[in-house]
Amino acid sequence: MPSVARAFGGPTESLIGYAQAARTQGMDVHVAAPSVSAEDEAWLREQLPEVTFHFFASAGQHAYVVAPGLWLWLWQRVDQFDAVHIHGLFNPxxxxxxxxxxxRGVPTVMRPFGTLSRYTFSRRSGLKRLYFALLDRPALRHAAxxxxxxxxxxxxxNRLSIDLDGRSAVVPPPWRGETTTPDREEKADRPTVLYMSRLHPKKNVQGLLRAWAQVVADRPDAQLWVAGDGDDDYVQRLHDTVAKHGISDSVSFLGFVSGTEKERVLREAWAFALPSHQENFGVAVLETVAAGLPVVISGEVQLRSFIEENDLGCIVDRTDPSAIAKGLATVLADNAGRRRVAxxxxxxxxxxFSVDCVGGELRDLYESVIHN
Incomplete structure (x- = not known):
C-alpha cells in the first residue's frame, strides 16, 4: 500500500476493512507500507490487532514516494506468502x-484504486502516461x-484495452460501522443537505454550490453543510463561489468532522450530496446510507448501481447545476421517500457489505489465484 496514514482517507479505511474481512476467514494478514506517525501506527494497530505490520522508511511525497527497504524486504520474503495484494497504481x-x-512467481492481485477510469486518464500528463505504459500496464497484464x-x-x-482475460474480480470494501435507523425527531428543523468528503476539484464541490444557489431560490430556509478539508487555495475558491452567488447565509463550512461531531451531522441532516466527476467507490455514500440518509450523486460515483437497485436517492448529471439542484429539491420535498430510505x-x-460477506468473496479470490 502506498500509504496507510489516516489522512489517506478512504483507501486506508478500505484496507482496514479488507484485512478484517480476511481475518474472519482465518487468513493471516501482513501489511507492508511506508512508515506513518506514531499516532497513526497506534490507531492502525488498535483497528487491526491480529494483523502484522511492516513499516519502512520512505522519501518523497504524494505519488512520488519511494521505499527501497520495502522493496528489498518484499524481494526476500514474498515467497513466504500464498498471495500478495497490491493496492494502488501510479506510484513507485x-x-x-x-x-x-x-x-518471484507469487500470485499477485492488483487493485487499481479507480485509476483506470476515463476521467483519470483525461487528466494524466504525458509523463504519467509513459509511467503507466512502462510499469503499470505490463504489471496488470501479468498479474494473477x-x-x-x-x-x-x-x-x-475494459475500455483501456487491458486484456483481463477472465482475471478480474469485483470485491467491494466492507462496511465496518454501525447501521442505524435515524430518529426523525433529531433531524434539523430546517431542510439540510450534507456534503462530507475531501474538498477537491474531483468532487465537484463548485458544481454543488452553483446548484445550491438554485435550491435556496425556491427554498430559502434550506441549508448546506460542507464537511471536509482540502488545499487552502481550493477552499478559498469555494468561499469565493459562495460569496459570488450570495448564499453565505445558507452554506456552512464545518471543516473535517469526526467522532461525536460526525455522528451529529449524520443524525441531523436530511440528505447527502456528492456530484463527483469520478468516484472509484464512494465510502462516504455508503456511510450516509448506513445512517439512513437518501443521497444525490452523479452517475460517475461507482456505487450508482447499488443506489439505483435499492432506490436510495437520485442520480444526477454532474455537468448540469440545474440537474443537481432538481435532484436536491426532489429529495428534500419527498418526506415519504426519506422515511423509506431511513x-x-x-x-x-x-x-x-458486511465484513463476513466480503471475507467470503476475498477467500474466493485468493483461492482462485492460488489454484490457477
Missing part, C-alpha cells in the same frame, strides 16, 4: 512491489488477478 511503492511479486470494487470500475478499465438504507448496506 505499488508499481515496483507488483513487479517483484510477479517476478485485478481487483475492482464495483462492476462500473471494471467496465471503465428504514431500507441501513438494511441494504448490512446485507450487501
Amino acid at each position: 511503492v505499488s508499481s515496483l512491489s507488483a513487479h517483484i511479486g510477479i517476478a 488477478a485485478v481487483h475492482f470494487t464495483t462492476e462500473a470500475e471494471r467496465d471503465e478499465a 428504514e431500507d438504507g441501513p438494511r441494504a448496506v448490512k446485507e450487501t
Whole structure:
C-alpha cells in the first residue's frame, strides 16, 4: 500500500476493512507500507490487532514516494506468502512491489484504486502516461488477478484495452460501522443537505454550490453543510463561489468532522450530496446510507448501481447545476421517500457489505489465484 496514514482517507479505511474481512476467514494478514506517525501506527494497530505490520522508511511525497527497504524486504520474503495484494497504481511503492511479486512467481492481485477510469486518464500528463505504459500496464497484464470494487470500475478499465482475460474480480470494501435507523425527531428543523468528503476539484464541490444557489431560490430556509478539508487555495475558491452567488447565509463550512461531531451531522441532516466527476467507490455514500440518509450523486460515483437497485436517492448529471439542484429539491420535498430510505438504507448496506460477506468473496479470490 502506498500509504496507510489516516489522512489517506478512504483507501486506508478500505484496507482496514479488507484485512478484517480476511481475518474472519482465518487468513493471516501482513501489511507492508511506508512508515506513518506514531499516532497513526497506534490507531492502525488498535483497528487491526491480529494483523502484522511492516513499516519502512520512505522519501518523497504524494505519488512520488519511494521505499527501497520495502522493496528489498518484499524481494526476500514474498515467497513466504500464498498471495500478495497490491493496492494502488501510479506510484513507485505499488508499481515496483507488483513487479517483484510477479517476478518471484507469487500470485499477485492488483487493485487499481479507480485509476483506470476515463476521467483519470483525461487528466494524466504525458509523463504519467509513459509511467503507466512502462510499469503499470505490463504489471496488470501479468498479474494473477485485478481487483475492482464495483462492476462500473471494471467496465471503465475494459475500455483501456487491458486484456483481463477472465482475471478480474469485483470485491467491494466492507462496511465496518454501525447501521442505524435515524430518529426523525433529531433531524434539523430546517431542510439540510450534507456534503462530507475531501474538498477537491474531483468532487465537484463548485458544481454543488452553483446548484445550491438554485435550491435556496425556491427554498430559502434550506441549508448546506460542507464537511471536509482540502488545499487552502481550493477552499478559498469555494468561499469565493459562495460569496459570488450570495448564499453565505445558507452554506456552512464545518471543516473535517469526526467522532461525536460526525455522528451529529449524520443524525441531523436530511440528505447527502456528492456530484463527483469520478468516484472509484464512494465510502462516504455508503456511510450516509448506513445512517439512513437518501443521497444525490452523479452517475460517475461507482456505487450508482447499488443506489439505483435499492432506490436510495437520485442520480444526477454532474455537468448540469440545474440537474443537481432538481435532484436536491426532489429529495428534500419527498418526506415519504426519506422515511423509506431511513428504514431500507441501513438494511441494504448490512446485507450487501458486511465484513463476513466480503471475507467470503476475498477467500474466493485468493483461492482462485492460488489454484490457477
